[in-house]
Amino acid sequence: MNKALQKIAMVDDHNMLRAGLATVLNTFEGFEVVLEANNGREFIDKLQTHPHPDIILLDIHMPVMNGYETAEWIKKNLPTAKILVITMLDSDLAIIKMLNFGVKGFVFKDSHPDQLRKALIQLRDKGICLDEFYASRYNPETDSYEALPPPTPPQLSEKEVEFLKLVSTELTYREIAEEMGVSPRTVDSYRDTLFKKLHVISRVGLVLFAVRNGIVMM
Missing domain, CATH: 1.10.10.10 (Winged helix-like DNA-binding domain superfamily/Winged helix DNA-binding domain)
Known part of the structure; x- marks a missing residue:
């Protein structure tokens, strides 16, 4: 059975990067970019005339309305939308802050398109995509971003x-x-x-x- 087409919004103030990424995303079967915006305020304004997205690709550092403010707004106003942060940011507290604003996944901006496609599929099918970040912090002896098997939880006090x-x-x-x-x-x-x-x-x-x-x- 074919899965429903996933509508994607892109919120990033880097125009060339966003345009190139949109082209790549539109080649992924089952996914379509329906909205592009330079910042959170423009994203909210465009929702008046564009379809509401299933997945939102969100940058953190943007003018006017940044990723934190945008994620907080999305959590309150578009609770069924899933946020995937596309970033080069590697700050623990920033990532934790975004998780608390309802972000369901992170992908590095220099990731291979196949990793982005896998992240989108996992986000669509499982509702969360943390494997790449988890792998990069779970296994310090590998540079691979392949998902690691879930560890057996140890006894915790x-x-x-x-x-x-x-x-x-x-x-x-x-x-x-x-x-x-x-x-x-x-x-x-x-x-x-x-x-x-x-x-x-x-x-x-x-x-x-x-x-x-x-x-x-x-």
Whole structure:
């Protein structure tokens, strides 16, 4: 049975990159670009005269209305749309902030078109696409962005679960320590222990593990 055509909106202020990417996207079977915008404000305005998208490809740094503001608006006003961030950004807190605004996936701007196509298919079929970012933070010994098999969740203590929930917010490590009623050094110990136990190499790795294993819902 053929799947319904997925309508795509692109929100990115880099005109040449957006135009080239739109051409590539329109070659993917089952996907069609129906709206392009330079920023979030233009995207919202164009929704008055364009079909509402199923998937929104969103940049973070844009003038007038940036990716954070746009993602927050989409979460409130287009709750069924899935946001895929296309970025070169590699800031843990920025990625976590976007996850909390309802973003369902991330793809690097220098990814191969096949990886983008796979990401779109996964987003369409599963509703979430975190494999590329998860792989890049889960296995430090490979440069491959192939999806890794879901790890068998290890036994976690109540404090470790609490820490994972708090680390998935925008709180700093110092603020997490205050929330847990422990010292910053103890929080560092939780972090380093979970890095080893979960085989991740960054804060985002911890968050993606928590999301994939149902510890937090975003």
